[in-house]
Amino acid sequence: MNATEAAAGATDFIQRMRGGLDEGLDPMEAAERAATALPKALRESIARMSRRLAGEYHEDEWGFDEEFAEAAYPLFEFLYDVWWRVQAEGVGHVPSHGRGLIVSNHSGSLFPFDATMIGVSVMKEHPLPRWTRGLVLNWAFELPFISFFLRKIGGVPASPFNATRLLEQDELVMVFPEGVKGTGKPFSDRYRLQRFGRGGFVEVALRTGSPIIPVAVVGGEEIYPKIAEAPGLARLLGAPFVPITPTFPWLGPLGLIPLPARWRIEFCEPIDLSGYEPEAANDKALLFDVSEQVRETIQAKLYDNLVKRGSAFL
Amino acid sequence: MPAAGRRVVIAGVSSHWGSELARVLERDPSVSHLAGIDTSEPEADLERTEFIEADIRNPVISRILPGLEPQVVVHCGIVWYPEPDKPARALHDINVIGTLQLLAACERCDGLEAVVARGSAAIYGSEGAAPGFFTEDMARRYPLKTRFQRDIGELEGYFANFARRHTEVTCTMLRFQPEIGPGLDQPLARYLALPVVPTQLGYDPRLQLLHADDATSALAAAVRNPVRGPVNVAPDGTISLTKILRLAGRPSLPLPHQLAAPLLARVGRQLGAADLYNDGIRLLRFGRGCDNSRLKRDVGFAPRFDAEAAVRDFVAKGAAGRRLVSSVHPGQLARRMGAGV
Numbered sequence: 001m002n003a004t005e006a007a008a009g010a011t012d013f014i015q016r017m018r019g020g021l022d023e024g025l026d027p028m029e030a031a032e033r034a035a036t037a038l039p040k041a042l043r044e045s046i047a048r049m050s051r052r053l054a055g056e057y058h059e060d061e062w063g064f065d066e067e068f069a070e071a072a073y074p075l076f077e078f079l080y081d082v083w084w085r086v087q088a089e090g091v092g093h094v095p096s097h098g099r100g101l102i103v104s105n106h107s108g109s110l111f112p113f114d115a116t117m118i119g120v121s122v123m124k125e126h127p128l129p130r131w132t133r134g135l136v137l138n139w140a141f142e143l144p145f146i147s148f149f150l151r152k153i154g155g156v157p158a159s160p161f162n163a164t165r166l167l168e169q170d171e172l173v174m175v176f177p178e179g180v181k182g183t184g185k186p187f188s189d190r191y192r193l194q195r196f197g198r199g200g201f202v203e204v205a206l207r208t209g210s211p212i213i214p215v216a217v218v219g220g221e222e223i224y225p226k227i228a229e230a231p232g233l234a235r236l237l238g239a240p241f242v243p244i245t246p247t248f249p250w251l252g253p254l255g256l257i258p259l260p261a262r263w264r265i266e267f268c269e270p271i272d273l274s275g276y277e278p279e280a281a282n283d284k285a286l287l288f289d290v291s292e293q294v295r296e297t298i299q300a301k302l303y304d305n306l307v308k309r310g311s312a313f314l
Numbered sequence: 315m316p317a318a319g320r321r322v323v324i325a326g327v328s329s330h331w332g333s334e335l336a337r338v339l340e341r342d343p344s345v346s347h348l349a350g351i352d353t354s355e356p357e358a359d360l361e362r363t364e365f366i367e368a369d370i371r372n373p374v375i376s377r378i379l380p381g382l383e384p385q386v387v388v389h390c391g392i393v394w395y396p397e398p399d400k401p402a403r404a405l406h407d408i409n410v411i412g413t414l415q416l417l418a419a420c421e422r423c424d425g426l427e428a429v430v431a432r433g434s435a436a437i438y439g440s441e442g443a444a445p446g447f448f449t450e451d452m453a454r455r456y457p458l459k460t461r462f463q464r465d466i467g468e469l470e471g472y473f474a475n476f477a478r479r480h481t482e483v484t485c486t487m488l489r490f491q492p493e494i495g496p497g498l499d500q501p502l503a504r505y506l507a508l509p510v511v512p513t514q515l516g517y518d519p520r521l522q523l524l525h526a527d528d529a530t531s532a533l534a535a536a537v538r539n540p541v542r543g544p545v546n547v548a549p550d551g552t553i554s555l556t557k558i559l560r561l562a563g564r565p566s567l568p569l570p571h572q573l574a575a576p577l578l579a580r581v582g583r584q585l586g587a588a589d590l591y592n593d594g595i596r597l598l599r600f601g602r603g604c605d606n607s608r609l610k611r612d613v614g615f616a617p618r619f620d621a622e623a624a625v626r627d628f629v630a631k632g633a634a635g636r637r638l639v640s641s642v643h644p645g646q647l648a649r650r651m652g653a654g655v
Contacts, residue, residue: 055560061551061603062446063520138443144516144571147442148554151520161445161452 005039012037062133062166063151069131072153073123079113080120083260084219088121090267096128099167099210100270102174103201105193105298106182107220109243112137113258114220115174119154121265122172133166134174135159139240160204167208175201177291180240184229190221191302196295199287202273206281211270214294216301219263222312224248261312264305268297319346322537323384324363325370325416326352326391330498331432333358334530335388339537349382351375352391354399370412379419387420388537389413389431392469394462394492395501395587402588406465413469417476420483428484428540431473432533435489435546435604437466440519440596447605450489450544462593470544477542486536487544491604492597494624495526496631501587502594503628511559512577515568519601520552525619525627535615545613548604550620555598557622562629571599 013034020030035043051057052067059065080086094100108114115134123129135158141147156162158175166173176182181194205212226243234242248255271294280286322339326332327350339345340362349364350356356365368378370391379387392409396402413431420429438448439456458464470487477485492502502523505511524532524547532547559566569577578595587594610616619627 053560054563055557057557059552059554059557063518063552063554142442144514148516148518151518156446157443159443159445161447161449165447 006042009037009039009042059152062154062156062162063148064131064133064154065152066131068152069154073120076116076120077124079258080117080124083258084117084223084263086117086121086219086263086265088125088265088267090269091121091125092127093213093267093270094122094126094130094172095211095213095270096126096130097170099170099208100172100213101163101167101201101205101210102132102172102213102215102267103294103298104174104176104215104217105191105302106176106178107190107217108223108258109183109226109241109245110224110248110256111258112176112183112220113223114217115155115176116153117220117263118174118215118217118265130172132172132174135163135176137180137240139238142238160200163201163204164208167204167210173210177201184226184241184243187221187225187227190225191218191306193295193299193302196291199284199291202287202290202294203281205273206276206287207278209274209278211272211274212290212294213270214268214297214301216266216268216298216305217263218265218302218305218309219261219312222261223258225259259313262309262314264309266301266305268301320344320385321347321383322349322386322388323379323382324348324350324388324390326389326393327360327363327365328352328354328356329390329393329397331529331533332356332388332390333360335390335533335537336360336363338530338534342534342538344538349384351378370416371407373415373418375415376419376422379416380422380424383425384423385425385427386537386540387416387423387426387429388533389416389429390533391416392431392433392466394434405588406461409465410468410472414472417472420476421480426480426483428486428537429473429476430486430533430536430540431469431488433470433473433487433489433544434462434466435491435548435602436460436463436593437470437489438602438604439463440593440600440602442600444600444602446520447603448546449605450546450608453544460593460596484540484542486540486542488533488536489544489546489604490529490532491522491524491546491548491602493526493529494523494628495529496628498526501582501585504585505581505594506558506562506564506628508564508581511564511566512574512581513555513559513566513568514571514574514578514599517571517599518554518556519598520554520603521558521597521601522548522552522603522621523558523624523628524549524617525624528617528619528624532609532613532615532617535613539613541608541612545608546604546606547609547617548606549617549624550606551622552601552603553621553625555601558625561625 016034016037017030020033057067119132122132131154134155136150136155138157140150141157163173177196178194224245228244230242322345324332324336327336333356336350339348351366351368353369368375391412393400400408437453441456458467473487575595579592
C-alpha cells in the first residue's frame, strides 16, 4: 500500500463517515459503513487489533505472546539485516524440534541485543524456524515496561527452575552463563570470556537430558563500547551497572542508538549429554569439566570469527 | 484413612469456604459426623452440621474440640479480607493467634488423624524476578513484605512445628491462589468490576485465579485424601491482567505505581480489602505463578478450569450480577470496523 492510496482511502473514509452522519446514523454505524472504503491490509490490521482488544489472543503460561513477538520481529529483522549485517553460520546445529540449550557469550552493555540476534538468526536461517526462549537478567523483570515487553517476546527471569521447566516443555532455551560480568566488562576486555557462573547450566542440561549448543557472537561488544561506569547512578537505580560509552549519556536519548558494527554468529556442534544419567548432575567435577569445555569452544570460535569478520564497522 | 465413619470438624464454618466445604461433606457418606465452629452462625443452610459457637482465639477451644472426638480438623478460619464481624485490625489475631490456639486444642485430641489448613500462596510473595512457577519447597525464598505475607509465614511456622511434633497426624497446608467465580463477591471480583480499573503503568502481572468451584473441590479432595506438608492449589497456566481486563471489556487506567499504590490502597479499602493487607497491590504489579503438580499427583485433584477458563466463566456468567462488558469500550468500535474481512 503506497502513500497516495492510503491518503485516498482516508479521504474516502472521512467523506463516507460524514455522509453516514448526515443521513442520521449513529457514529458507530457510520464508522462501520465507512470502513468498507479502507484498503484491505488496513482493515485486516483493524480486525486483528479488535480481536486483541477483546482479549482473544494466546499467551502461554510464561506470558509469551507469539502474535506480539511477530509484530516486534520486523524491527529486530531490520537490525539484523541492515544495521548489523549479521552473518550466521551453522544454524543447522540447532535441533529443529525438542529441547535444546543454547549457551553463548554475553555482550552489549546497555541492551544485550545478542539474545534477540541469536533468536532472529534461528527464525531466519533455520530450515524449521522456531522461537528461542531467553533467560534474562532478573533485574529487568522488576522494571516497568521492560518486564512485560521481555516476557511477551519470550524472555523469562534467569533461574534454574525456569530453565528446567522450559526444557521439560521441549523448548529451545538460551542462556548466558557469564551474566552481568559479560555485558558489563569494559571495552578493553572485549571477547574475553568471563567466569561461567557455577556450572548451573550444565546441571540443568544433564537433569533434563538436553543437548548444549555453544554459540559464539561477534559484534555485540562494539555496539555500546563501555569506557567507564557511573557507580553512584547504578546504586541509585538499583541497576547492576550504568555504562558510559562514547555516545551515552552525552547525546541523551540518541546515545541509546547502538553503533552499526558488523556481526558474526556461529553455532557450534551440539554437545550431546544423553550418555549421562540425570544423577550425573550431582557430580560437581563433571559440571565444571563440561562447563569448561563449552567455554573453551566458544572462546576459540570467538577468535576465529573476529579474524573472519575483519574490520568491525566497514 | 478409613473409608467410613469419619468425624470431621470445620473451624471457621461460617466463612464462605467453610460453608461450601460443609455443604460438600454433608453429602459425603464417609463422613459420619460433621461439626462446625465459628463465632457466628453460618448463613448457608446446613442440615446435618452440628454448630458450636466458639472463638478459636479463645483458649476455651482446647476444652471444646477434644469433646467432639474429631479424626479430621479442617482449618477454614484463615481470612484474607475483613468480614462483617472480623474487622481489619483483628485479622492478625484471627489468623495467627487463632491458628495457634486451634493447634493447641488439636494436641489434646486423641485419635486425631489429620489437620487440613486452608492457607494462602501469599507466603511466596510477589516478585518480578521470581521463578515462573513456585513449587512447595520454595516458600520464604524472598523476604515477606506485606502484613498478610508475614501473618501467613508465622502461622505456617506454627503449623510446620505442630506437624514435626505429631508425626502420627497428617498435616496438610493448602496454599491457595486467589479465587474468582461468578457467585463470589470478594474484593478482587469487585476490583475487576469497577467502571474504570486502575492498574500500575508498565506492569502486566501474570496471575492465576482459581475458579471458585475448583477451590471448594480441592479443599474437599484434600480432606478426603490428606497428604503431609504444603500443597499449592492453583489452576493450570497463567493469564495476564491486561488480558483479563480485555476479556471482561473493562477500560483500564494505568498510573505510575508510585501514584497507583496509594490509590489502589484506597480503592482496596473501598472494595473491602483492608489497606493493612496491601498484598494485593504487589500481586497486581508482579503477579505470581504456582506449580500445581503436587495437587494433581499426591492429592489426586486436577482443577477443571485453567487460569483463562476461570476468567472466561467469571465474565460469561456476570460478576455477582454486574454487567461487565460495556458498550463504550474502544474494542467495540474496532470490531465493527474490521467486520467482514
